[in-house]
Amino acid sequence: MPANSNTEHKLTVRKGPAEIPQDPRSVFEGSVVLSHFFNAMSLLFPRGEEFFIDSVRKFADRTPPELKSDVKAFIGQEAMHGKVHRGWNEHTQASGYDVSAVANLMESALSNFDRLDFIHPALGLSVTAALEHVTATQSAWFLRHPEFVGRLEPKARDITLWHSCEEIEHRHVAFDLLKVVDDSYALRVGGHVLGQVLLWGSAFYGLGLILSQEKSLTVGEMLAELRQNLPGLAEFTRNNVEQFFEYFRPDFHPEDDDSRPLAAAYLAEKKIA
Numbered sequence: 001m002p003a004n005s006n007t008e009h010k011l012t013v014r015k016g017p018a019e020i021p022q023d024p025r026s027v028f029e030g031s032v033v034l035s036h037f038f039n040a041m042s043l044l045f046p047r048g049e050e051f052f053i054d055s056v057r058k059f060a061d062r063t064p065p066e067l068k069s070d071v072k073a074f075i076g077q078e079a080m081h082g083k084v085h086r087g088w089n090e091h092t093q094a095s096g097y098d099v100s101a102v103a104n105l106m107e108s109a110l111s112n113f114d115r116l117d118f119i120h121p122a123l124g125l126s127v128t129a130a131l132e133h134v135t136a137t138q139s140a141w142f143l144r145h146p147e148f149v150g151r152l153e154p155k156a157r158d159i160t161l162w163h164s165c166e167e168i169e170h171r172h173v174a175f176d177l178l179k180v181v182d183d184s185y186a187l188r189v190g191g192h193v194l195g196q197v198l199l200w201g202s203a204f205y206g207l208g209l210i211l212s213q214e215k216s217l218t219v220g221e222m223l224a225e226l227r228q229n230l231p232g233l234a235e236f237t238r239n240n241v242e243q244f245f246e247y248f249r250p251d252f253h254p255e256d257d258d259s260r261p262l263a264a265a266y267l268a269e270k271k272i273a
């Protein structure tokens with residue numbers, strides 16, 4: 001178990017918000033394109049989080065006793081995230097956007113991931129640890145930028161921030177397990193690079209697929225929306241790029257940037273702690 005692990009924080013599996021955003025075009029105030037960015041990100045969660053769960057379960061017999069309860073809670077939290085986002089995605093589909101190709105693509109990529117075991121049996125766990133860093137640091141960014149998340153419609157905001165808080169809470173779990181299974185730097189950064197390709201490839205595929213079916217605005221209007229929202233998007237992108245490089249630090253640990261107080265404050269304020 002790495003010395004800087006954070007197992008003293010007990011993880012809680014909560015029931016997620018019951019309601020989902022009703023109009024896929026109005027998820028993000030004033031921008032159909034950004035609304036669809038959130039719809040596209042939501043498409044990735046159910047299958048992606050199932051993959052995360054499988055990748056930690058694969059090493060159940062090598063999980064140290066002190067990490068076991070965190071792994072169990074990690075699985076519970078990710079399963080609940082998948083359930084809530086599945087509801088969101090079904091609504092996107094029912095609203096007239098055929099997004100089934102994204103689920104199919106993810107299914108074929110992730111259900112065959114074990115074929116890469118010849119590279120390293122823990123490659124999937126390494127991808128999970130890296131993507132947990134992405135979700136946790138994006139989550140912290142959301143909590144630090146109320147002017148941005150304040151533009152999400154209330155139900156989308158509740159889901160995004162509840163999910164964000166739990167991503168922050170369990171950010172160390174896959175990473176600490178990977179360290180126990182194989183502490184190799186090459187494995188860690190290899191999973192990081194592969195994870196980024198899978199994540200952003202799927203996200204932009206999903207976004208393109210939805211936007212190609214969006215009839216309410218022209219390509220020119222989409223570009224104009226992007227220009228209007230450039231400051232927020234640039235800031236979000238800059239954070240992602242910085243955190244991408246941060247993960248390459250040899251002594252990196254997910255808890256180095258402890259954003260737990262932000263998550264705890266939000267959960268307490270919403271009375272869902």
Ligand SMILES: [Fe+2]
Nearest residue numbers: 049078081167
């Ligand atoms: Fe999650």
Ligand SMILES: [Fe+2]
Nearest residue numbers: 078132135167
């Ligand atoms: Fe997670």
